[in-house]
Amino acid sequence: MIIAVDGPTASGKGTIAKALAAHYGLPHLDTGLLYRAVGRQVFLDGGDPDDPADALAATSFPESLLADPHLRSEETGGLASRVSIHPVVRQALFERQRSFATQAGGAVLDGRDIGTVIAPEAEVKLFVTASVEARAERRWKEMRGNGSDVPLDEIVAQLHRRDARDTGRKDAPLIVAPDALVLDTSALDREQAVTAAIEAVEGMMPAR
Secondary structure (H helix, E strand, O other): OEEEEEOOOOOOHHHHHHHHHHHHOOOEEEHHHHHHHHHHHHHHHOOOOOOHHHHHHHHHOOHHHHHOHHHHOHHHHHHHHHHOOOHHHHHHHHHHHHHHHOOOOOEEEEEOOHHHHHOOOOOEEEEEEOOHHHHHHHHHHHHHHOOOOOOHHHHHHHHHHHHHHHHHOOOOOOOOOOOOEEEEOOOOOHHHHHHHHHHHHHHHOOOO
16 A cells, blocks of 8 residues: 655644554655755755756765755755756656555655655545644744744745745646645644544545
8 A cells, every 4th residue: 555645844744654654554755855865965065956967966865865964954955845846856766766655565655746746546645734834833843942043934934935846846846636635734733633644544545
């Protein structure tokens, strides 16, 4: 069984995907982390994330980079959004994601184009979303907890820019798959969101 979990940044899709993987005993892949690694590698290379050639070269990042704590920073998130608009980058990472999705026994993947591009045949598709305000507050609290004091209004602006890039790119834009169930987590805490997601998955799973 393939479970595809898509949605914008800070919507809670990563938390939900990890919980679903644990609940159903399936391997999990945060595909956004791959794009963050590419963005981080471009930075380390001194390249330009808006240059397709520089971004493509960064797709050969070492596996060890996936453990770099800098990948979770807001700066790297912005770089990931910029490199992800390049079709050559998306194609370079496609096979890696596709192989994970189609492994024996199934998998849970979260990202922005899992249910539409990476695994359109997924038996279960969730699109996790939340208001910009709710997402910004979550990210602000997370960053405050990590010792980063970024103004809330700046995070709101960053999210608006990222959403515009993610939904407006020509190649694999962030959209809701026609057969996906939309889960709005704006008013839900972590436990409520996970419970709602499990209930949604149970309702979408094929009869066994």
